[in-house]
Amino acid sequence: MKRPNDFIFRALAVIASLSLAGLSLLVIYSVVMRYVFSDAPDFVEPIALLLVIVIAMFGAALKVREGGHIGLDSLVKSLPEKGQLAAHTFQHLCLIALAVAIFFGSLQMAETTLHDKIPILGLPEALRYVIPVIASVCIALFSFENLLTLFAKKHK
Incomplete structure (x- = not known):
């Protein structure tokens, strides 16, 4: 499961990075057009908006893979080893449930x-919702991988 997830992770990172770069260029272009040429596109x-959705959703999936999502680390670190395992397991099960929702x-x-x-672009409005569908699948895959890693470490 690690190898396919590595590929997905790299693809998401490239797409999110390109989206961020594209958003930056788009905003600069818009500002120049609006304030220099008085012609806002x-x-x-x-x-x-589409780029922000890509950055936010794919970025969230990337952080799940890296284990960088929001957590109560100080509380979890103070627990005994079995308590930490239970907390991390619960966390990843909640992430999977959120991804399913x-x-x-x-x-x-x-x-x-x-x-x-979508007005002006003429693209299907559904595109705004396909991005979270893809990201949620990735979040579930990455959380499941993290669960497998947790239990593989426990049995060593």
Whole structure:
């Protein structure tokens, strides 16, 4: 499971990095066009919103893989070894449950908005919800990998 997740992790990192770079360039372009040429382009805002969704959702998945998500480390570190294992297990099970909820909620929204169009861009509105669907699958995979790693360490 580690090797496929390594590939997914690298792909998400590249996509999120390119999205961040693209967002930065888009904002600079928009500011220059608006304040220097008094001609604000209409397409910047919907593209920027899509890029922000990619950065936020894929970034969250990347942090789950790295173990950098929000946690109560000071509390967990003060627990005995079995308590730490239980806390980490609970944490990853909660992340998997959250990923499942995001998956089904976003999938339902994507199906509902499939025939609607994003104004100005003309792309399907469902695109906004496909991004969290992909990210939720990655979050679940990474959390499951972390669970397997936890229990593999325990049995050594």
